[in-house]
Amino acid sequence: MVMKIPFFNSYKQMNEATQFHDDHVPEHIAIIMDGNGRWAKKRGLPRVAGHKEGISAVIKIVKAAVKCNVKVLTLYTFSTENWKRPKSEVDTILRLPKEFLHLYLPELISNNVRIEAIGDMENLPSHTQEAIQYAINRTRDNDGLVLNFALNYGSRHELLNAMKAMLKDMNEAKLSPDELDEQMVSRYLYTSNLPEPDLLIRTGGERRLSNFLLWQLAYTEFWFSDVFWPDFSEKEFMEALEDYRQRKRRYGGL
Ligand code: IPE
Ligand code: IPE
Ligand code: MG
Numbered sequence: 001m002v003m004k005i006p007f008f009n010s011y012k013q014m015n016e017a018t019q020f021h022d023d024h025v026p027e028h029i030a031i032i033m034d035g036n037g038r039w040a041k042k043r044g045l046p047r048v049a050g051h052k053e054g055i056s057a058v059i060k061i062v063k064a065a066v067k068c069n070v071k072v073l074t075l076y077t078f079s080t081e082n083w084k085r086p087k088s089e090v091d092t093i094l095r096l097p098k099e100f101l102h103l104y105l106p107e108l109i110s111n112n113v114r115i116e117a118i119g120d121m122e123n124l125p126s127h128t129q130e131a132i133q134y135a136i137n138r139t140r141d142n143d144g145l146v147l148n149f150a151l152n153y154g155s156r157h158e159l160l161n162a163m164k165a166m167l168k169d170m171n172e173a174k175l176s177p178d179e180l181d182e183q184m185v186s187r188y189l190y191t192s193n194l195p196e197p198d199l200l201i202r203t204g205g206e207r208r209l210s211n212f213l214l215w216q217l218a219y220t221e222f223w224f225s226d227v228f229w230p231d232f233s234e235k236e237f238m239e240a241l242e243d244y245r246q247r248k249r250r251y252g253g254l
Contacts, residue, residue: 024245026198028072029065030220032212033057035204035228042228048092053230055100059107064234065145066111068241072146072194076212080120080154094124097149098131105135112144118190119153148194155214162188191216199244201237203229221247 033054040050058075065073078093085093101108101115108115115135122129132149165188169175175184186192197213197220205226209217223240225232 025069026221026241026244027070028074028195028197029070029199029201029240030074030076030197030213030217031061032076032200032202032204032210033229033232034202034206034210036230038204039228039230047089050228050230051089051093051096052099055096055103057230057232058100059104060234061232061237062108062113062145062147063111064237066113070145072148072197074118074148074150074194074197074213076150076153076210078119078151078153079211080152080157081211091125094128097128097151101131101135105138108135108147109139109142112142114139114142114144114146116146116148116194117151118148118158119151120157121151124152146194150212153190154211155209156211158190159215185215189215196220199223199240201225201240203227203232203236219249219251221249 036050036054037047038050039053040047043049062073077097082093083090115132115138117132117136121132128151132151162185166175166180166185170177191213196216196218200213200217200220200222201224202208202222203225205224205228207224213220221244223243225236225240227236
């Protein structure tokens with residue numbers, strides 16, 4: 001939709017004045033929440049203290065996304081490569097979804113948030129799976145922000161699974177090679193029911209994708225911040241949205 005936008009000094013001002021949803025508000029924001037360990041190290045704390053502190057940044061950013069009328073927020077919470085870390089750290093990280101939901105599920109429900117998850121759930125500890133599944137069921141009928149946790153998520157793993165599933169369906173004559181196009185591939189991914197991300201944010205200073213949404217980010221706008229995730233606040237989030245608002249997406253055209 002093309003709309004003429006009046007000049008506002010800040011994204012906040014614009015959003016307050018005009019409660020419309022248009023191309024200038026990213027519909028889907030994906031975030032690589034990085035820098036928890038370095039946040040803790042800087043304070044002489046164990047790495048897990050950074051992961052725990054990261055929870056408060058999550059709720060802040062979820063609320064900011066709700067306020068800005070963002071439709072989908074995908075948070076990279078645990079990657080398929082993160083199993084390489086010491087067991088005690090992995091155990092702590094995988095307990096955080098339950099802790100987060102225990103603290104904030106009622107608030108999320110009252111904000112009309114719908115919880116979803118992408119990734120290889122089956123290989124997560126049962127307490128993690130149960131907490132997420134409970135929240136998914138409990139928020140199923142909400143139609144506000146989709147809060148999508150990428151848990152035990154790896155893009156190559158996702159693509160490989162999609163390829164295997166497509167081959168299986170072809171062998172069983174449920175899918176013909178003629179039907180195979182980009183949309184069909186998208187349908188075999190965890191994100192089949194979601195729009196592609198408009199904006200990717202990575203905190204913590206690194207400028208890489210770390211196996212996140214390789215297919216889905218083909219035309220996404222990127223925004224990097226040096227701020228460690230536990231310190232990431234609504235201020236930086238608004239800066240990212242403001243920057244996105246200035247961009248012109250061409251998709252290869254003019
Ligand atoms: C991101 O923070 C959280 C996860 C990967 C689970 P890190 O733990 O990677 O923090 P740094 O990058 O070591 O500082
Ligand atoms: C990416 O961060 C994964 C998550 C934020 C969950 P990492 O800290 O694991 O990425 P690398 O190892 O620096 O690439
Ligand atoms: Mg990291």
